[in-house]
Amino acid sequence: MPFKKTPQTFSAAIKAVEIGTGDKAITIGGENVLPLYSFDAEIANAPKIGVEILDTGFENAPAGLKAFYEGCTSMADMAKKAATIEGASFICLHFEGADPNGADRSVDECVADAKAVAEAVDLPIVIMGCKNNEKDSDLFNKCSEALQGKNILVLAAKEETYKAVGASAGLAYGQKVGAESSVDINLAKQLNVLLTQLGVKQDSIVMHVGTAAAGYGFEYVVSTMERIRLAALGQNDNTLQMPVMTPVASEAWNVKEAIASEADMPEWGDVETRGIDMEVVTASAVLAAGTNAVILRHPQSIATVSKLINALM
Incomplete structure (x- = not known):
C-alpha cells in the first residue's frame, strides 16, 4: 500500500511579532505548524539568530572570539563588527556589567552605549539586563525611552517587574516586551495574562520561557517549550500563542565543558571548540523544541546554526 502523507497543520497560529524598523526589521512567529515542520506547510518567518554583545567586553573570551572583536573599543564598534556575521538578524546588548554585585555600571552609561549602537547599526536591537530586578527595571525604562521609535525588544519582564517594564517599554514607549518565566508552562501563561491585562498587546509580547545548556536540566526546557507549542496550536490557547526567544550564549559558555582548560581536561580537546x-x-535543540529566535555569541556557532535553519526551511 503506498504511503500517503497527511500534513499536520492547525487552525491556530503563533502571533507574528516585528522587531526593528526599516528594511532590516525582522518578524518572528506566524507559523501554524510544529517547530521546523516546513514539510507540512510553509513557514513564512524562519527562526532568527541574534548576536550577543557584552558591555564587559571579550577580554576573557576564547582566542577566536577575542580575535574577531580585536580593535573594537566600544559596544558600537562590536555591534558594527557583529552586523557583518553571515546569518545574524539582530543585535543583543547584554548589560551584565550593570550588576550591583559586579562592575555596577550606571544605567546612564548603559543607555549611552545602547544609543551609540542604535546609531551605528540598522539591525534590530534586543536589550538584556543583569538579573537584578531593580536595576533592570530602571535600565529597560530608560533604554526604551532613549530608543523610542526603534521598535526594540527588552528581555525581559518577570513576575516581579512586569508592571514597571510593561508600563514603560510596552505602553509608554511602544517597544516590544519579553515575558520571562522559569521553565514552567503555567508561569509562562500567567505572565502573558498579566501583561495583556496591563494593556500590552499580544503582538508586542515575546516569551522567554527559560533556558539551560544542553545536559544541564535541559529536558525541562525542551518539555516546557513543547507543551507550550502543543497548547498554543493544538488547543488554540491564545495566552500561549506568542513567539519564543531563547538566550543560548550566556548559558552555553558558562558550563564546565566550555570553560575547563585544556591543561585540566586534556582529553576533552580544544576549549574553544567545546564552547x-x-x-x-543547545541552539539546535531549542529550535527543534519551539523557539523562534536564539541569541548566540561565537561567529562560527552563528554560521553553523544559520546553515541548519536554511537547510530545514
Whole structure:
C-alpha cells in the first residue's frame, strides 16, 4: 500500500511579532505548524539568530572570539563588527556589567552605549539586563525611552517587574516586551495574562520561557517549550500563542565543558571548540523544541546554526 502523507497543520497560529524598523526589521512567529515542520506547510518567518554583545567586553573570551572583536573599543564598534556575521538578524546588548554585585555600571552609561549602537547599526536591537530586578527595571525604562521609535525588544519582564517594564517599554514607549518565566508552562501563561491585562498587546509580547545548556536540566526546557507549542496550536490557547526567544550564549559558555582548560581536561580537546559545540547543540535543540529566535555569541556557532535553519526551511 503506498504511503500517503497527511500534513499536520492547525487552525491556530503563533502571533507574528516585528522587531526593528526599516528594511532590516525582522518578524518572528506566524507559523501554524510544529517547530521546523516546513514539510507540512510553509513557514513564512524562519527562526532568527541574534548576536550577543557584552558591555564587559571579550577580554576573557576564547582566542577566536577575542580575535574577531580585536580593535573594537566600544559596544558600537562590536555591534558594527557583529552586523557583518553571515546569518545574524539582530543585535543583543547584554548589560551584565550593570550588576550591583559586579562592575555596577550606571544605567546612564548603559543607555549611552545602547544609543551609540542604535546609531551605528540598522539591525534590530534586543536589550538584556543583569538579573537584578531593580536595576533592570530602571535600565529597560530608560533604554526604551532613549530608543523610542526603534521598535526594540527588552528581555525581559518577570513576575516581579512586569508592571514597571510593561508600563514603560510596552505602553509608554511602544517597544516590544519579553515575558520571562522559569521553565514552567503555567508561569509562562500567567505572565502573558498579566501583561495583556496591563494593556500590552499580544503582538508586542515575546516569551522567554527559560533556558539551560544542553545536559544541564535541559529536558525541562525542551518539555516546557513543547507543551507550550502543543497548547498554543493544538488547543488554540491564545495566552500561549506568542513567539519564543531563547538566550543560548550566556548559558552555553558558562558550563564546565566550555570553560575547563585544556591543561585540566586534556582529553576533552580544544576549549574553544567545546564552547562552540555546546552553543550549537543547545541552539539546535531549542529550535527543534519551539523557539523562534536564539541569541548566540561565537561567529562560527552563528554560521553553523544559520546553515541548519536554511537547510530545514
